[in-house]
Amino acid sequence: MPRHFPPNSIRRQNQASSTAANANAASPAGDAQHRHHLPRNNDPERDLLSRRQRTKNHLIAVIGEYAGTTLFLWFSFAGAQACAITGGGGVANTPNQVVLTSLAFGFSLLVTVWAFYRISGGLFNPAVTLGLVITKNLPWFRGLILLPAQLLGGMTAAGLVKCMFPGPLVVSTTLSNGTTPAQGVFIEMFLTSLLVFAVLMLAAEKHYATFVAPVGIGLALFVAMMAGLPFTGSSLNPARSFGPAVAIPYFPGYHYIYWFGPIMGSLLAGGYYHFVKYFKYEEVNPGQDAVSPEEMEREKSQDEERG
Numbered sequence: 168m169p170r171h172f173p174p175n176s177i178r179r180q181n182q183a184s185s186t187a188a189n190a191n192a193a194s195p196a197g198d199a200q201h202r203h204h205l206p207r208n209n210d211p212e213r214d215l216l217s218r219r220q221r222t223k224n225h226l227i228a229v230i231g232e233y234a235g236t237t238l239f240l241w242f243s244f245a246g247a248q249a250c251a252i253t254g255g256g257g258v259a260n261t262p263n264q265v266v267l268t269s270l271a272f273g274f275s276l277l278v279t280v281w282a283f284y285r286i287s288g289g290l291f292n293p294a295v296t297l298g299l300v301i302t303k304n305l306p307w308f309r310g311l312i313l314l315p316a317q318l319l320g321g322m323t324a325a326g327l328v329k330c331m332f333p334g335p336l337v338v339s340t341t342l343s344n345g346t347t348p349a350q351g352v353f354i355e356m357f358l359t360s361l362l363v364f365a366v367l368m369l370a371a372e373k374h375y376a377t378f379v380a381p382v383g384i385g386l387a388l389f390v391a392m393m394a395g396l397p398f399t400g401s402s403l404n405p406a407r408s409f410g411p412a413v414a415i416p417y418f419p420g421y422h423y424i425y426w427f428g429p430i431m432g433s434l435l436a437g438g439y440y441h442f443v444k445y446f447k448y449e450e451v452n453p454g455q456d457a458v459s460p461e462e463m464e465r466e467k468s469q470d471e472e473r474g
Contacts, residue, residue, distance in 0.1 A: 231286035236320025239279040246271025269392035277385025294429035298363040321410025339411040340400030355428025363436035
């Protein structure tokens, strides 16, 4: 005959079985058995393909950054060299030369950034690269490997202009009009901070006008060049100063200001960027990224509800 157990006895047996199963799963042996039956996600072939893909991406970015930096500075140096030859001297002897040289650099940056930003980001500048790294908009390893490409691009552009155009190369950055090295550092710092902050807010921050960011970035360089060209040569870019110094070759004793100043400017811009991001700048003046009046009003009402 089948044996009939009381309900309480059955409940106790079930509880005991459940407890034993839980204990077995929690024990090292049970955990090992559990892991043994889980599917393994470690695929050496997939990991190898992933590493190859990352390596290929880094290589393409480095080559693109080298090509973009070379083109940007070649057209910039060529425009400045043309201004110097037709003006009879340096690139900042007359107001017209200052304006034309600034336009050459600004528009060259605009076009080359717009063409190369899908490949390498279109940085072309160690100071801009540093600004993107410290704000976590660019992985540190990518920034590290782009630096040699930018410096090599600056040297290539300066060497090509020196070989292709008549006369001495006059595009090096030097202090003039009584500017001291200390003044030069701070001039370069403030000029570079404008350029780096423009890159961070127009390109790194994604918004409805991101696709025209190269226009604002090129204009930022143009304005900065106008302000500093008669005093420091408006480097804003260690690669821009390093290239001609190697090609001439001539390294003035104050060459360090064209590294130290832009680095300080990059840190200044990056610090202010962190400041406005921490306090959620997008909530201070809502509706700026709205595509229609209705969306603008909706964003403003949502901001008012948040207080």
